[in-house]
Amino acid sequence: MKINWGRIPMYVIAALLFGLKTYIVYRFMFSIELENVMQEFILLINPFVSAFILFAISVWFKKQSRQMKYIRYAALFGTFIIFANLVFYRSYTDFITLPQLFQGSNAADLGSSILTLIKAYDVLWFLDVIIIWYFTRKKQTSEQIIFNKRGKVFAVTMSFALLAGNFFLAELERPQLFTRAFDREYLVKNIGLFNYHIYDIVLQSKVKSQRVLADGNELPEIKGYIEDHVRSNEQSELFGVAEGKNVITIWAESLQSFVINNEVNGQEITPFMNRLVNDEDTYYFENFYHQTEQGKTSDSEFLVDNSLYPLSRGAVFFTHGQNEYHAIPEIAKENDYYSAVFHANNKSFWNRDQMYESLNYDYFYDQESYEVSDENSVGWGLKDKAYFEQSIKYLQTLEQPFYTRFITLTNHFPFELDQEDKSIEPYDSNSNTLNNYFPTVRYMDEAIEQFFDQLKEAGLYEDTIIIIMGDHNGISANHNKAMSQYLEMDEITPYDYVQLQRVPLFIHIPGHGNGEIKSEIAGQIDIKPTLLHMLGIDTDQDIYFGNDLFHNDRKGFIAMRNGDFVSDDYIYTSGVCYDRQTGEPIASESNSLNNDGEENACSPVKQKVENELKLSDNIIYGDLFRFVDFDEQ
Ligand code: GP9
Ligand code: MN
Numbered sequence: 001m002k003i004n005w006g007r008i009p010m011y012v013i014a015a016l017l018f019g020l021k022t023y024i025v026y027r028f029m030f031s032i033e034l035e036n037v038m039q040e041f042i043l044l045i046n047p048f049v050s051a052f053i054l055f056a057i058s059v060w061f062k063k064q065s066r067q068m069k070y071i072r073y074a075a076l077f078g079t080f081i082i083f084a085n086l087v088f089y090r091s092y093t094d095f096i097t098l099p100q101l102f103q104g105s106n107a108a109d110l111g112s113s114i115l116t117l118i119k120a121y122d123v124l125w126f127l128d129v130i131i132i133w134y135f136t137r138k139k140q141t142s143e144q145i146i147f148n149k150r151g152k153v154f155a156v157t158m159s160f161a162l163l164a165g166n167f168f169l170a171e172l173e174r175p176q177l178f179t180r181a182f183d184r185e186y187l188v189k190n191i192g193l194f195n196y197h198i199y200d201i202v203l204q205s206k207v208k209s210q211r212v213l214a215d216g217n218e219l220p221e222i223k224g225y226i227e228d229h230v231r232s233n234e235q236s237e238l239f240g241v242a243e244g245k246n247v248i249t250i251w252a253e254s255l256q257s258f259v260i261n262n263e264v265n266g267q268e269i270t271p272f273m274n275r276l277v278n279d280e281d282t283y284y285f286e287n288f289y290h291q292t293e294q295g296k297t298s299d300s301e302f303l304v305d306n307s308l309y310p311l312s313r314g315a316v317f318f319t320h321g322q323n324e325y326h327a328i329p330e331i332a333k334e335n336d337y338y339s340a341v342f343h344a345n346n347k348s349f350w351n352r353d354q355m356y357e358s359l360n361y362d363y364f365y366d367q368e369s370y371e372v373s374d375e376n377s378v379g380w381g382l383k384d385k386a387y388f389e390q391s392i393k394y395l396q397t398l399e400q401p402f403y404t405r406f407i408t409l410t411n412h413f414p415f416e417l418d419q420e421d422k423s424i425e426p427y428d429s430n431s432n433t434l435n436n437y438f439p440t441v442r443y444m445d446e447a448i449e450q451f452f453d454q455l456k457e458a459g460l461y462e463d464t465i466i467i468i469m470g471d472h473n474g475i476s477a478n479h480n481k482a483m484s485q486y487l488e489m490d491e492i493t494p495y496d497y498v499q500l501q502r503v504p505l506f507i508h509i510p511g512h513g514n515g516e517i518k519s520e521i522a523g524q525i526d527i528k529p530t531l532l533h534m535l536g537i538d539t540d541q542d543i544y545f546g547n548d549l550f551h552n553d554r555k556g557f558i559a560m561r562n563g564d565f566v567s568d569d570y571i572y573t574s575g576v577c578y579d580r581q582t583g584e585p586i587a588s589e590s591n592s593l594n595n596d597g598e599e600n601a602c603s604p605v606k607q608k609v610e611n612e613l614k615l616s617d618n619i620i621y622g623d624l625f626r627f628v629d630f631d632e633q
Contacts, residue, residue: 009151010139011055014071015048017128018055018078022047022193025082025125030089032189033346039189042169046192049162054078054194056155059147068136075132078194083125085193090117093368094348095184095196098204166191179294179313183349207319207621214622222543222615222624229555229608230545237550240536242509244401246464247337247531249304250451251297251407252444254437254474257286257502258487264438267424272449273468276506282515285549288505288522292472293561297407298350300471300524305329305359307528307544309616312561316620321354324626326542328528329403330360335537338362338399342391343407344370344382365394379416384408384447392454400463406451408444413474415440431482434475462510465534469524470503494574495583498564507534521566522549523558541630545616559609567605577602 026032026043034040054074058067088096091113147155170177170190177190178199187196259269260277268274277284292299295315302310302317305327310316329339340363347353347366356364367381369390376386391406398404410417415436424442426435448468455461475483480492489496505522507530509515525546529539533548547554557567564573570586571578577586577600586601619625 009059009147010068010136011058011071011155012052013135014075014128014132015051015055017131018075019048019051021079021125021128022051022082025086026188026193029086030188031093032185034189038169038173042166042173042190045169046166046190046195049166050192050194051078052162053159056159059152059155062146064146065140068140072129072133072136075129079126079129081197082193083122086122086125087114087117092353094353095188095193097184097200097354163195176294183346184351185346185348203319210621211623214618214624216624216627218618218622219624219627222619225611225615226543226545229612230547231540232547232551232553234551234553236530236533236548239533239550241512242465242534243536245535246401246460247332247403247467247535248455248464249403249405249467249469250448251300251405251471252448252468252504253297253408253411253471254413255411255441255444255470255504256473256475256500257288257470257504258500259438259441260286260504264427264486265425269424269438269441270445272445272452273504273506276468276508277517279508280515281509281512283507283509283518283549284515285505285507285518285522286502287519287566288469288503289501289524289558289560289566290470290472290503291524291559291561295350297471298352298355299561300469301405301407303524304469304527307525307546308619309525309545309559309561309613311617311620312613315350317355318351320620320623321351321358323358323620323623325359326625326628326630327359328531329362331532331537331542332403332535333360333362335535337401337403339403340365340394340398341405341407342369342387342394343367343405344372344387344390344409345380345407365391369394378410378418378421379414380409380412382409383421384410384444385421385450388447388451388454392458395460396458407471408447410447411437411440411444411474415474417443427482427486429482429485431479434479434482434486437474464510466506466508466510467527467531468504468506468508469527470505472503473501475500493583494576495571495578498560498566498571498573499583501560509534518549520549520554521556521558521568525558541632543619543625543628545612555608557605557609559612561613563606563609563613565602565605565609567602570602570605572602572606 023044026047032043034043055071058070058074061067061070085096088094174186174190177186184196187199191199261274262269276282290300291303291309293310293312295302295310295317298315298317299310302308306325311319329337332339339361341352341356341361342365343352344367347364347368353364353366370382370387371390372382376383382390387409388406395402395404414433417436417440421443422439423446424439427438429435452461452466455464455466477492477497480497483500484490484492492500523546525544526549527546528544529542529546530549532539533550557565559565565571566580569580571580571583578584579586
């Protein structure tokens with residue numbers, strides 16, 4: 001069949017040329033990781049989808065001359081956006097975000113180095129613009145074709161269909177891509193640079209408008225609440241116990257408490273951590289809950305550093321990465337601490353690169369600080385043992401005292417592990433996820449044990465307190481059946497599921513000698529005041545929602561981000577109030593707060609939880625800490 005090129009609308013030709021160019025830039029200029037054929041495919045189609053939409057808009061111009069002009073300038077403008085991102089990427093290995101663009105320091109950095117970032121071959125990126133320019137000029141003078149209704153309908157339906165198809169595949173490949181918004185690279189990879197920018201603009205405008213409406217008048221209520229319900233006047237039992245000591249916090253990826261002191265196929269799962277539970281220098285919190293939502297690991301980091309709640313939708317690291325905070329690194333810095341995070345993943349994942357600046361971290365040892373090869377990586381990247389091994393040399397050079405975070409990666413869904421690293425066999429159930437979880441948990445346990453030894457060898461151990469914490473659950477409700485089989489229970493009830501949100505917390509103080517197992521309810525929100533008090537730093541002026549875990553005078557509840565909670569006596573979930581000890585629903589006429597909001601035993605706490613979550617949200621939405629002077633006496 002002979003194609004009559006002359007009959008193909010100019011906007012389609014422009015879309016093909018421009019789409020091809022965009023694809024080449026994505027594929028070869030940005031180092032976008034492609035893990036499977038599906039990702040390759042999505043990356044291939046999305047440039048053409050965006051280009052089609054961009055140029056199809058031209059059909060709405062009545063005169064052909066206008067149409068051609070639009071196509072020309074759209075090509076130029078689009079190329080400019082790609083080019084700007086390319087230059088930015090060469091400097092930051094990241095895509096432009098609105099706030100970053102307007103952030104003085106970034107723009108200045110970029111300004112001075114811009115010439116070194118532009119290469120001679122970059123003119124090639126304008127080749128399609130030149131071709132498009134040439135043809136649209138020529139067409140402009142030829143006969144007037146105005147798109148009839150059919151042509152317009154085609155352009156519009158095609159645009160929507162392509163976009164929907166692209167988004168559908170993206171969502172399939174990365175569930176919750178939009179709501180969780182975890183990484184710019186994922187967004188660009190799946191929906192393309194242009195859609196990513198639109199997404200970013202919409203997100204930032206929403207955030208900005210909420211911020212503009214706040215003026216600090218919200219603060220007295222918040223401060224009042226903290227004084228009345230959160231802050232304790234009691235001195236913490238361990239106040240100052242770690243004054244001037246280094247702090248190492250270890251984020252044990254996806255580690256849940258049910259594996260501690262438990263077995264699979266007759267074998268211990270976490271021998272090292274089991275020893276720590278009864279170690280005289282260690283406090284182990286057996287009723288410690290994670291409180292994260294869609295922001296997963298990043299939410300747990302947020303909770304720990306700020307003692308504020310993450311958001312109910314999206315990742316606060318992403319949506320409010322530019323806010324003013326009063327986080328541990330900043331407070332520690334005032335007390336001469338140097339702070340750093342070690343994590344062998346892409347630095348823009350969870351927007352960590354931006355957020356860590358806002359939290360006042362001094363340095364982020366990201367993927368680029370590590371040697372990652374096929375041999376030493378699995379699943380999400382660098383294996384935990386290699387990661388700790390490679391981190392020690394950096395840790396030794398840090399100014400002391402330091403406050404550091406180590407985020408492990410191997411025990412991450414889908415829990416892949418090389419045969420040589422498997423010390424125990426998988427479980428046997430209908431869930432491969434749960435089955436494979438056990439060997440990777442064991443691997444992480446070994447990696448942490450090895451890290452303790454390395455700290456001793458490096459002479460860092462004695463002067464350091466080590467906190468190990470599970471960041472969030474690893475086994476979701478989708479695996480309840482397998483889980484009930486493993487735990488030898490008939491079923492996993494909503495009450496059981498809340499109890500499965502317990503993650504381990506160890507506070508290890510070398511030489512302390514008074515360690516014990518703590519059974520009171522506790523959560524990630526509590527770490528900031530607990531740790532600061534251990535370092536001998538008072539928090540009288542601070543605004544936070546957690547309690548010192550070495551105080552007896554506490555709030556008595558742990559709020560989950562979805563409004564569920566655990567209190568000293570009850571567990572409230574899925575609209576039902578349960579007795580915390582027995583797991584039985586509380587007998588009452590109507591034990592459901594869902595439908596008619598009738599009172600039951602959980603109601604008083606429920607109101608407190610709702611209020612507390614609202615106050616924390618207000619701080620974030622209004623960026624209220626910009627109105628607070630935390631040094632004021
Ligand atoms: C990514 C790592 C895992 O850098 O922290 O993130 P998660 O999916 O657990 O939030
Ligand atoms: Mn995680």
